[in-house]
Every structure is written in C-alpha cells, then in structure tokens.
Amino acid sequence: MVRDSFECEVKMNRREFIKASAGASLYPFLNSCEQQVRWEKAAFIKTKRSQVAILAAEQYGSSLRDTIRRGIEMFRLELNGRRVLLKPNLVEFDLKGAINTHPAVIEAAVDAFKTLGAREVIVAEGPGHRRDNEYLLTASGLYDVFKEHRIRYVDLNTDDVRLSKLKSSFTHFHQLYLPETLYNADLLVSMPKLKTHHWAGVTLSLKNMFGVVPGSVYGWPKNALHWAGIVGSILDINSSLPLPRFAIVDGIVGMEGNGPLQGQEKKSGVLIFGNDLVAVDATAARLMKIEPRKVKYLDLAGEFLGNIGYEQIDQIGENLHPYQQDFRVIDNFAYLKKLV
Amino acid sequence: MLEESLNLLLLGQNPDGGWGAVAGKRSNTEATALALLALQAVFKKTTEPAVQKAKTWLAERQSVDGSWPLNDSLKESSWSTALAIIALSASADFNERVIKAGRWTLEQEGSKPGILANLILAVTFQKKAVQLNEDLIGWPWTPNSFSWVEPTSYFLLALKKIRRNLSSKTVEERIQQGELMIYDRMCDNGGWNYGNSSVYGDRLWPYPDTTAVALIALQDHQERKENQVSLRALDEMAKKTDSGLALSWGAICLSLYGQEGAELKQRLVERFAKTKFLGETKAIALGILAMGNGARFFRV
Numbered sequence: 001m002v003r004d005s006f007e008c009e010v011k012m013n014r015r016e017f018i019k020a021s022a023g024a025s026l027y028p029f030l031n032s033c034e035q036q037v038r039w040e041k042a043a044f045i046k047t048k049r050s051q052v053a054i055l056a057a058e059q060y061g062s063s064l065r066d067t068i069r070r071g072i073e074m075f076r077l078e079l080n081g082r083r084v085l086l087k088p089n090l091v092e093f094d095l096k097g098a099i100n101t102h103p104a105v106i107e108a109a110v111d112a113f114k115t116l117g118a119r120e121v122i123v124a125e126g127p128g129h130r131r132d133n134e135y136l137l138t139a140s141g142l143y144d145v146f147k148e149h150r151i152r153y154v155d156l157n158t159d160d161v162r163l164s165k166l167k168s169s170f171t172h173f174h175q176l177y178l179p180e181t182l183y184n185a186d187l188l189v190s191m192p193k194l195k196t197h198h199w200a201g202v203t204l205s206l207k208n209m210f211g212v213v214p215g216s217v218y219g220w221p222k223n224a225l226h227w228a229g230i231v232g233s234i235l236d237i238n239s240s241l242p243l244p245r246f247a248i249v250d251g252i253v254g255m256e257g258n259g260p261l262q263g264q265e266k267k268s269g270v271l272i273f274g275n276d277l278v279a280v281d282a283t284a285a286r287l288m289k290i291e292p293r294k295v296k297y298l299d300l301a302g303e304f305l306g307n308i309g310y311e312q313i314d315q316i317g318e319n320l321h322p323y324q325q326d327f328r329v330i331d332n333f334a335y336l337k338k339l340v
Numbered sequence: 341m342l343e344e345s346l347n348l349l350l351l352g353q354n355p356d357g358g359w360g361a362v363a364g365k366r367s368n369t370e371a372t373a374l375a376l377l378a379l380q381a382v383f384k385k386t387t388e389p390a391v392q393k394a395k396t397w398l399a400e401r402q403s404v405d406g407s408w409p410l411n412d413s414l415k416e417s418s419w420s421t422a423l424a425i426i427a428l429s430a431s432a433d434f435n436e437r438v439i440k441a442g443r444w445t446l447e448q449e450g451s452k453p454g455i456l457a458n459l460i461l462a463v464t465f466q467k468k469a470v471q472l473n474e475d476l477i478g479w480p481w482t483p484n485s486f487s488w489v490e491p492t493s494y495f496l497l498a499l500k501k502i503r504r505n506l507s508s509k510t511v512e513e514r515i516q517q518g519e520l521m522i523y524d525r526m527c528d529n530g531g532w533n534y535g536n537s538s539v540y541g542d543r544l545w546p547y548p549d550t551t552a553v554a555l556i557a558l559q560d561h562q563e564r565k566e567n568q569v570s571l572r573a574l575d576e577m578a579k580k581t582d583s584g585l586a587l588s589w590g591a592i593c594l595s596l597y598g599q600e601g602a603e604l605k606q607r608l609v610e611r612f613a614k615t616k617f618l619g620e621t622k623a624i625a626l627g628i629l630a631m632g633n634g635a636r637f638f639r640v
Contacts, residue, residue, distance in 0.1 A: 094545070129534050131490075132549050134583035134611075134618050143615070155620075158361030158368075161413050177414065198469070198540060216361075216368070216410055219419075219481025219488065220534050227451070227485045262542035330540060 039168035039239060039304050050276035050307040051075070052283040053317035057252050057271045064108035064271075068248065071273035072112055074316055077187065077246060080117040085185035085243075086110065089192050089208055091128040091260060093139045098255045098265040101191045103141040105250045105271070109191065110151055124181055126156030126211045128221050154181045157215035168239035170232030170300070171225075176240070177217045183242055188212075190247045190277060194254030194284055196263060200230050201295040201333050202288065203260050204281040205247035206305075209237045231297040238277065238305060247280040248273055251287065256327040263328075270323050278306025279313045286310070286320060288327035290336045341609045342631050346382060348616065349375055349624050350390055357393030359621045368411040369420035371621040372397055373427035378625035380430060381634030398424055399437060406440035419481050421445065422494035429501045430637055442506045445495055446514055450480040450487025450521075471538050476521035488535040489525050490550055492518050493557035500560070500640035522554050523566050530566070530573035546570075548577035552589035556638050559596045571597060578604055584617030588626035595635035605631060 053074045057067050072079075086109055088101035110121045123146065130136055133155050137143040146153050159179035166174055182188065192208035200207055210222050210233070218224040225233035249272035257263035268287060274280035278301045282292035292298045292308050302308030329336055352359055352375075358367025359375045376394040379387045401408055407417035408424045425441045428434040452474050478492030496518045503511050525535045531546025532554045538544055551574045561567055571593075578590045587608045594601035608627055617623035628634065 130547065132547065132581075132583050132585045133620065134615060134623065135549075135581055135586055137618075138582050138615075153618075155361065158365070158620075160360075160366045160411075163413070215481075216370070217414065217418075217482065219485065220490070221488075223480070223485045223488065224482045258540050258542050261544070262539065 038170050038235075041304075043167050044239070044304040046304065046306060047276070049312055049314055050274065050279035051314045051316050052272065052274040052276070052279050054283070054287070054315065054320060054323060055271050055273065055317045056269060056323075058269050060102050060104035060252060064104055065111050067271060068105070068108045069112040069115060071248065071271060071317070072116060072246075074273065075246070075275050077116075077275070079113060079187070081119045082117075082186035083120045083122065083184065084113045084118045084187045084189060085181065086113075086121060086123045086189045086191055087208060087211060088123065088125055089203075089211065089260075090125045090136050090140065090142075091211065092130060093136050094261065095139070097261070098193065098195075098253050099261055100140055101193050101250045102252065103145050105248070105252070106142065106191065107145045107149065109189065109248060110149060113189075120152070122152045122154055122181070122185065124154040124156050124159075124179070124212075126159075126179070126213065126215055128210060128215070131157070131215070131220060154179070156181065156212055157220075159214060161214055161217060164240060164242065166236045166240045168236050168304075170235045171228040173228060173233075173236060176237065177214055178242070179212060179214055182212060185243055188241060188243050188245045190245060192247075192249055193260075194249055194251035194268060194272075194288065195259040196256050196288065196290075196327055196329050196333070197260050198258050198330050198332075199226070200234070200297065201329070201336050202281070202285050202290055202298075204249060204284045205277045206234050206238050206281050206297065206301060209234070209241065212241070213237060231300065234297045235300055235305070238301065244275075245277055246273075246275050247277050249280060249284050251284065254288070254327065256288070256329070258330055266325065266327055268323060268325055270318070273317075276306040278302055278308055282308040282310075283313060283315070283320065287324055289324055290327065290329070291338060294336045294338070341612045342382065342628065345612060345624050345628050345631075346378075346387070348619075349378060349621070349628065350387065352619075352621055352624075353390055353393070357397035359394075361621060362619045363621075366411050366413065367397060369398070369401065369408045369418065370410070370423050371625070373420065373423035374622055374625035374629075376427045377430070377634060377637050378628035378632070381629050381637065382632040395428070395431070395434075398428060399434065402437055402441070406437075406442075406444035408441070417444070417483065419479065419491040419494065422479075422491065422498040425498035426494070426501060426637065429498070435505065438502055439505050442499065442502045443508070445479075445499060446506070446508055446510050448479055448483065448495075449477045450492075451484055452477070469540055470536055472536065473521075473524045476517060476524050478518045478521035487521055489522055489532045489554055490534065492521055493553045496522070496557040497638060497640065500557075519558060519561070522558060526566055526570065527573075530569035530571075531577065532570070546573055546577065548574055548581045548586040549583075549589045551577065552586070552593035555593050556589075556596055560640055562597055582607075582611055584608065584611055584615070584623035584627050585620070587611060588623060588630040591630035592626065592635045592638060595630075596639060601630075
C-alpha cells in the first residue's frame, strides 16, 4: 500500500471541507493527491461485471413482500441459517418529508429474508442527527412493525465497539471504532433512500454506511467524518466493513434538491437491488440522471470497490431508461447533471 | 412507574458496577453517570451498594489528565467527562477528581474551519452553506472537531456546577463563550437541534431533548427572550413527541424553570408502561430523575 504523506492528507481533508462549504468550482485547485493509490491492491479484487436489478414498485403496499423477495432471489444469496443485518436510513425524521427508508420496505425485507431462510433478521442504525431512538422508531411507524414481528433493533450509535484497521487511507483515520453487531452478523444489507445530498451529491447505499459509525465515539452529526472529509470517509468505511454486503434502495419515493433532509419528494416507483454497492449506486445515480463518474466518491469507489461503468453492469429486472427521472440538485452540484 | 423503573435500572447494572447503553452492553460513562444520579435521586438503603459500586466504577475510570473515556474499549478522552463531573459533584468525596476534570474541560475547545477555507469562500462569493458563527467556541463531541450544542450544554452545566472550586480566570470566559455559541445555534422559532439552524437557506427544526438540555445549561438566564421562546418551543414539541428521553429531559427542564410539568410526567408514566423506553439506561435513569425530584442535580 502506498502511504500518503501527512501533507497530502491535510490537503485532502481541506479539499473535502472546501468542496462541501465553498463549492465544487474550487475542486481542481486542490487536486494534487488524487493520483496516489490509497488502498491495498491485493485486498480488493473487482469482478469484471456486476449485476443490478431494478424492480418496479409503484407504492408502499403489501405487494412489496413479493417484489423484495424476487429481487433478493435474483442474486442467489446464501441465506440459510444466516444472521442478516438490515441498515435503513433513519438519520432524522420529518413527517412531511421523504427522509427515511419507508417502514413498509423494511418490514417487507425482514419478511423476505426470513422466508428465504435467514436464522435472524436484525434492524440496526446509528441515526446521524438524533439521539432519541424511541422517538424515531415511534414517529416513523417502525416501533409497531418491530413489536408486531418481534424484530430486534440495535442502536449502532451506542453499541459496544471494536477498533478496526482500515483497508484504505483516504482520511487520516487509519482505524475506526465499529459496532460489535457488525461482527456478529453474516450479511449487511444497506437500505438507503434514493436521495440527492447537499454535501456528497447523492446519498445511496455507500453513503448510508455513515450510519454504522458510532455517534457515541464520533458525535452527532458524525462530525468527525465530515471533518476528515466526506468523500474519504465514505470510501474508508466501505472498504473496511467486516462482512459481505447487499443493497436494496428505496426509490419508490425519493428526494431531490437540498437533500438529505430538506429536499422535495420525487416519485420513481422502483426498488434497486445488488451485491456490488458501487454498481447499485451508479445505477441509482443514472436513474436520477446524475453522472456517477462525476460523483467524486463513486468515481473513486469505481477504481477499487466495485463497477461503475454502464458497460460493466448487467441490468436485470426492468430496463433503466423508462424509469430515469431528472432529480434536481443544488447549484454546487450542477456539474453532476452532465451525463457522459 | 418509579418503583418499576428503579428495579429495571438496578437489574441492568453490570457486575463491574457500571451500566451499558442497554442491559448487557459494556459499561459506559454516560449511562453510569446518569444511573448514579438516578439512584441518588431516590435514595434508599437497599440501593446504597449499587451507588457505591457506580461511584467506584467512575472513579477507577478517570484518566490521568482528569478526563473520562466513554468506556473501557476506548482510550481517548470523551464528552462524557461532563456527565461524570455532574454525577460526582453531588458528593464531596470526589472534589479533587471533579476539579481535575474541570481543568481538563477548560483545555478543550471546538475547532474552527481553517483560514484557507474562509478565504476561498470570500474570494469566490460562494453562498455559505450554514448560518452560524464559527468563531464562537464551545465543546466538541470528539477532540479536534467542531463545537455542537449537546456536548457544549453538558460541559457548560458541569462548569457552572463547579465554577467556585476552579481557581481559573478562564472559567467565566469559557462559560460566556459557550453560552454565546448555544444562543447562536438556536433555531429560528426557538429550540435547538444538534447545532445547525439552516442549510443553504432551508430551515432545520429543533428537537425536544436537545432543546431541554440547552435550556438546562442556560437556566441562569431564564429571563432572556431566547430562553422564553425556546421554552414555548419545547412545550409545543413535547406535546407531539412520544419518547422517554424527550419527556424526561422536558420534565427536568420545566422543573428547573419553576414549572410543575404534570402533563409531561403523566405521559412519561404512560410511555414507560408501553415501551419501557426501549430498555435504554439513559432514558430510564432520566425518567427516574424526572419523576423522583432529581432535577436538583442539574440546578446551578
């Protein structure tokens, strides 16, 4: 692994901060560290091609169970006797908004994984803004769902932690405390909402993993990650999670504009499935008419974590094009809308 | 509720004397400090051994520099130091430890964005993402990061409780600066969230638990307009929030502002009957403090 100099790390952090606060037009000025390899080449062997499934789902109804089961079955996951950990997006709650993964999607996913042989399905999240789990679960409707189906919920913000060495070095961290619950599960399912994001461009299955980082160590919001650089943090977390992953993106109703909290609802009527989270996010970005190669963290993730190229991704299920919609982004990210 | 929640709390105490976030989890400073306060609020002879074990757990975890790490897995000093100060300041036996922690607290401050970032913002006429005064310094969750409302409130409260014992010129300065920071982060119609009132011009909304904690930290300015507006915001939010954490902090806050909070306490009882506050030590302990005249531990 090529180790970065301290100077370069500082530049990287500064660059990310500026990108978030002062706009992407400044980006080229501070580009000097980009060409260095920041991951152990031997630790990341990409498949040549990836599969992503888009399945139509018009609304949050009872038919979701069949749709989600069908989506999971397309990937022939080994689920018998396994403990599956679902990680939805519960960063915050707004009754009028579309911030969170819908409870109906989570409920249907629990049912589907159990039906397909999972020994246990746990729902876990480390909400990024709120410390009040009881409020979040009750207001979102999840409390009743969990009670009815006897689903265990783990607050990853206050879970026991283990110090984990990072497998890439896009930030200064080198190691992060991660929740023990991750180490006791067999499959981590990222279940984000299809949203634009005012700091990162888009927030999908990779960015959703900010929620596994414990707030009791890194704060609310997960400010230490922002301080270290959002792009680098997304990459370092996703390169270093200790278990296999799958993604189910709730794109039935997403969010455009000033996401992830204050944007507007945007109906897309789809769920997106895949076991290459980079390919899933690239497809989800294209669905929003956002060029994944221009989303910095996706572009870098495409170099070592998964496939980003349209030609590298086999679309199974529905075709992408009929479902593509123009999701608005804030002015600082206008450049993401130029598809290549 | 009081008896049942007390039993639940006692059942959750780990053999090492501390409490985890929920029963069975590793002991941590936040949960143990609040549990200790709760047990002291409803003092009984039968709970005395649990109190002593909790005090010992806290005393043994204090670092050489005076701070507390969050738990035994972490070496780093943490924001939970403020809660340990509040919990141990109730007992004269720990004066020395508390003062040492107070001195450590005075050395900690939130970071600011660098000169380069501000310079580039200025020369490119970029719209500022957030509307807050970065020069006002409070306390961060974790060293070398930004100041936020909740840790600043805890540290303010801790310093205000022990200010007379800290022979340092900087105490009053830091308290004043921390208060200014909290007022600066207030949401447009009163109340606080984690510490941002808007992003790119779109308003963010306050949270009842954080609002109550901030108001508790600012209790010596009850007459200020911001406090009064935020108190009304808390009242409105509490009506629509069903959670042990929010209702407990809300009831404690109202008590410190001279209000009975009978309605909140009634809803707290109902909520506990329904959810047991998800078994979270923090919420159970705060519920006991709210119902058992424990607000006095947060009075300055």
